[in-house]
Amino acid sequence: MFSYCTDPEALSGLRWLSCYLTTAKHAGFYWSFLTVLTLLAITAPTALAFGFAGASAARSAFAPFRWIGKGYIAVVRGVPDIAFFMFFVIALDQAFEWVRHQWKCPDWDAPIRQGNDFVVCAAAKLPLGTADQWIHEVYGFFTAALTFAIVFGAFSANVLFGAMRAVPKGQLETAAAYGMTTRQTFWRVLVPQMWVYALPGLSNLWMVLIKATPLLFLLGVEDIVYWARELGGTKTARFTDYPHGDWRLWYFLALLVFYLAFTKVSEVVLERLMKRLTHGQATLGGSS
Amino acid sequence: MSCAQTIMDYGLRSLGYGERLLPRTDFTLCHQFTLIGSGMIWNIYFGVLALIAGFFLANAIALAKSAQSPWLHRPANWFILIFRGSPLFIQFFLAYLIFLRVKQTIPALDWLTAAWAGALVVLFLNTAAYSAEIFYGALRSVPKGDVEAADAYGLTGWKRFRRIVWPTMLRLAWPAYTNEAIFLFHATTLVFFSGFPTTGQRGDALYYAQYFADKTFNPFVPYPIVALYFILLTLAVIGIFGLVNTYLNRHLPGETKKLRYRPQIIR
Numbered sequence: 361m362f363s364y365c366t367d368p369e370a371l372s373g374l375r376w377l378s379c380y381l382t383t384a385k386h387a388g389f390y391w392s393f394l395t396v397l398t399l400l401a402i403t404a405p406t407a408l409a410f411g412f413a414g415a416s417a418a419r420s421a422f423a424p425f426r427w428i429g430k431g432y433i434a435v436v437r438g439v440p441d442i443a444f445f446m447f448f449v450i451a452l453d454q455a456f457e458w459v460r461h462q463w464k465c466p467d468w469d470a471p472i473r474q475g476n477d478f479v480v481c482a483a484a485k486l487p488l489g490t491a492d493q494w495i496h497e498v499y500g501f502f503t504a505a506l507t508f509a510i511v512f513g514a515f516s517a518n519v520l521f522g523a524m525r526a527v528p529k530g531q532l533e534t535a536a537a538y539g540m541t542t543r544q545t546f547w548r549v550l551v552p553q554m555w556v557y558a559l560p561g562l563s564n565l566w567m568v569l570i571k572a573t574p575l576l577f578l579l580g581v582e583d584i585v586y587w588a589r590e591l592g593g594t595k596t597a598r599f600t601d602y603p604h605g606d607w608r609l610w611y612f613l614a615l616l617v618f619y620l621a622f623t624k625v626s627e628v629v630l631e632r633l634m635k636r637l638t639h640g641q642a643t644l645g646g647s648s
Numbered sequence: 649m650s651c652a653q654t655i656m657d658y659g660l661r662s663l664g665y666g667e668r669l670l671p672r673t674d675f676t677l678c679h680q681f682t683l684i685g686s687g688m689i690w691n692i693y694f695g696v697l698a699l700i701a702g703f704f705l706a707n708a709i710a711l712a713k714s715a716q717s718p719w720l721h722r723p724a725n726w727f728i729l730i731f732r733g734s735p736l737f738i739q740f741f742l743a744y745l746i747f748l749r750v751k752q753t754i755p756a757l758d759w760l761t762a763a764w765a766g767a768l769v770v771l772f773l774n775t776a777a778y779s780a781e782i783f784y785g786a787l788r789s790v791p792k793g794d795v796e797a798a799d800a801y802g803l804t805g806w807k808r809f810r811r812i813v814w815p816t817m818l819r820l821a822w823p824a825y826t827n828e829a830i831f832l833f834h835a836t837t838l839v840f841f842s843g844f845p846t847t848g849q850r851g852d853a854l855y856y857a858q859y860f861a862d863k864t865f866n867p868f869v870p871y872p873i874v875a876l877y878f879i880l881l882t883l884a885v886i887g888i889f890g891l892v893n894t895y896l897n898r899h900l901p902g903e904t905k906k907l908r909y910r911p912q913i914i915r
Contacts (some may be wrong), residue, residue: 436877438882439878440834442834443874443878444836445876450861451867478865553713575737578841588741609749616738616739619734
């Protein structure tokens with residue numbers, strides 16, 4: 361990147377390091393931080409939406425909805441989340457391909473599961489066999505993000521379900537007394553008030569979500585863990601201009617510091633948000 | 649091959665006994681149940697040992713954190729911050745790399761790079777940090793009246809702690825600690841997917857589940873089996889912790905409520 365980087369072997373000390381840290385491969389490493397942030401930016405609202413749907417279903421008056429909502433919360437909570445991550449990435453992929461298969465190749469008569477293989481017609485493959493590499497990567501990222509959203513949706517459904525129950529009954533009864541319908545009560549009285557009760561749980565969840573992001577690596581996305589392993593491994597002079605020993609330790613230390621800083625910043629921001637939201641509320645937090 | 653034979657062959661496969669080769673074709677349900685169940689041995693091993701050892705360290709750290717002296721509470725704060733503020737996955741990787749360096753300088757410590765010891769150390773420290781935070785919170789909510797009553801009876805120092813403060817702290821912390829235990833067992837599934845290598849395909853439940861999912865390309869059988877095993881394990885943990893909970897609350901009439909499975913998110 362810098363003009364003096366043309367001959368790395370002649371460099372030493374800080375100059376060498378500055379050249380080393382700005383190679384094209386390191387740019388990939390830095391971009392992968394953006395991958396993590398993008399994942400958070402997509403997953404957090406989607407998971408919240410899933411959670412909202414799950415929580416509303418769980419308190420629905422219609423029994424099958426209630427079972428679905430409660431089942432969704434209970435199953436995802438009782439099982440290790442990483443088992444779900446590994447399951448959903450394949451299961452979603454197969455589900456998408458199956459749906460497309462039914463739609464695009466209706467006259468295909470061979471069974472889809474042949475022994476140990478999962479065979480769909482070429483037109484139903486996701487992404488198409490002819491697609492570019494970047495489409496494969498985006499698709500992989502998309503399934504990973506959806507998986508995160510499903511798992512964390514169940515967590516947030518749990519939080520929001522609790523928050524909906526925490527809204528004082530009197531509020532809802534008053535709304536009913538004023539002649540509001542169930543739907544009006546839900547949207548105008550319950551939902552605006554529940555957020556204060558949900559915030560501690562949701563901020564906890566945000567912390568958990570941040571700490572779950574390295575699992576992207578297991579889902580086959582080229583994230584920061586992937587790059588840290590890739591760049592940190594021993595490099596000999598034959599393959600790179602910047603030979604070095606096993607530096608994975610330092611790369612992972614950098615990741616550790618990144619995550620510590622990220623959680624610390626989130627903690628401070630969420631505390632401020634909580635203070636603002638509880639301002640004037642008739643709770644212990646609000647009176648101070 | 650009958651199912652009993654499969655269990656004989658693969659029941660202790662995760663520990664390296666029995667058949668050497670994993671099944672490669674004709675996967676039956678029995679294969680999957682046996683091998684994944686055999687992998688659960690590791691999950692239970694990691695969970696139980698880390699929990700027991702972590703309990704003691706957590707008590708010490710919680711006390712250090714609530715101590716007056718900055719020489720005690722500063723390190724405790726840092727310890728808790730580092731282990732609670734960073735992903736367990738990164739901790740596993742980092743610990744493995746550190747252990748590799750240790751091995752280079754002190755060859756006698758090479759067992760640390762094996763999963764059975766190295767991952768156990770990480771899980772132990774990790775659960776100690778999470779539990780310490782729980783215990784610290786409980787320690788601060790011990791009723792003032794209890795301590796004042798102890799003072800009035802002339803109990804001081806260690807005796808006051810041992811007889812009054814500590815039992816109350818444990819009683820208050822127990823529901824949250826139950827959650828931590830459940831999450832610790834869930835966290836054990838990460839071990840064989842982070843830096844630590846598997847030797848001779850001896851892995852935990854999720855490792856074998858992934859093996860089957862890769863071979864059969866059908867995730868709908870092995871992962872639900874893992875889920876089933878973990879739900880059973882979770883129920884067992886709740887049962888055992890529930891017994892301790894009734895024991896801790898035995899002096900309180902009407903307080904011996906059953907410990908309900910109400911998972912809070914702590915990790």
